[in-house]
Amino acid sequence: MPISKNYHTHTWRCKHASQDVSAYCQAAVDSGLTVLGISDHTALPDNRWSHIRMDIDELPMYCDAVDQAAADFPQLIVLKSAECEYADEYDSFFRETLLGELEFDYLVGAAHFFPMQGEWIGSYGGADSLKSLQAYSSYFIKSMESGLFAFMAHPDLFGNSYLSWDENTIAASHDMFTAAAELNVPLEINGYGLRKPKIDTPEGRRCMYPWLPFWEMAAEYQITYIVNSDAHHPKDVSANLEEAAGIGQRLGLTMADLSHLESNRAK
Ligand SMILES: [Zn+2]
Ligand SMILES: [Zn+2]
Numbered sequence: 695m696p697i698s699k700n701y702h703t704h705t706w707r708c709k710h711a712s713q714d715v716s717a718y719c720q721a722a723v724d725s726g727l728t729v730l731g732i733s734d735h736t737a738l739p740d741n742r743w744s745h746i747r748m749d750i751d752e753l754p755m756y757c758d759a760v761d762q763a764a765a766d767f768p769q770l771i772v773l774k775s776a777e778c779e780y781a782d783e784y785d786s787f788f789r790e791t792l793l794g795e796l797e798f799d800y801l802v803g804a805a806h807f808f809p810m811q812g813e814w815i816g817s818y819g820g821a822d823s824l825k826s827l828q829a830y831s832s833y834f835i836k837s838m839e840s841g842l843f844a845f846m847a848h849p850d851l852f853g854n855s856y857l858s859w860d861e862n863t864i865a866a867s868h869d870m871f872t873a874a875a876e877l878n879v880p881l882e883i884n885g886y887g888l889r890k891p892k893i894d895t896p897e898g899r900r901c902m903y904p905w906l907p908f909w910e911m912a913a914e915y916q917i918t919y920i921v922n923s924d925a926h927h928p929k930d931v932s933a934n935l936e937e938a939a940g941i942g943q944r945l946g947l948t949m950a951d952l953s954h955l956e957s958n959r960a961k
Pocket of ligand 1: 704
């Protein structure tokens with residue numbers, strides 16, 4: 695079953711991706727996608743973590759770029775989104791500004807950072823102990839509980855720094871799966887992780903994410919999953935979608951249907 699939708703795409707504005715919305719749309723059309731969600735790392739009102747995102751004053755231009763591409767590519771459904779780290783102080787910005795005033799079609803939740811003992815920790819390298827895994831999973835659950843997010847990106851991101859699958863990863867994952875099932879929030883098998891360099895662990899070489907034991911465990915819960923390329927370059931706009939979907943299929947997971955996100959844009 696070919697996957698024709700990708701809901702996770704970046705642009706040059708996040709400072710670690712290339713090119714603009716229109717180039718991704720052209721690549722999407724060329725590779726046969728029917729739906730492309732543009733979900734660059736969100737701007738934040740206080741410009742926190744600005745090294746990996748647009749500044750707040752770039753937000754109007756980002757929205758214009760998405761709206762313009764939606765008009766220029768009538769053969770493609772182009773959705774306006776952003777990948778967001780949840781925090782109480784941003785709740786009204788996400789809800790009222792992005793989803794409200796600026797009419798974003800949906801938001802993506804992601805735990806690139808998580809709060810621990812009053813400090814924000816980077817998930818790259820920072821989720822390396824029982825304590826930090828617990829903090830990561832509590833934050834992940836709190837993000838889902840906000841009700842803001844259409845799905846959660848790379849839930850198994852902690853696999854980049856916690857190297858062995860053990861009782862701690864099992865406990866943290868159990869909590870995340872239980873909440874995702876209860877709240878009905880789809881979890882993403884992320885294609886970018888499949889393209890990134892592998893890491894060496896005591897159990898051998900593997901992807902940082904998707905981390906297979908995580909998804910094997912997911913099959914024991916009533917969760918749904920989606921697959922995305924998480925493209926940071928137009929050539930990757932539909933990369934690894936089939937491979938990611940293959941993981942879910944092999945494990946008997948249920949793929950979420952996100953067609954409702956298209957309701958404002960459907961042509
Ligand atoms: Zn990124
Ligand atoms: Zn991303």
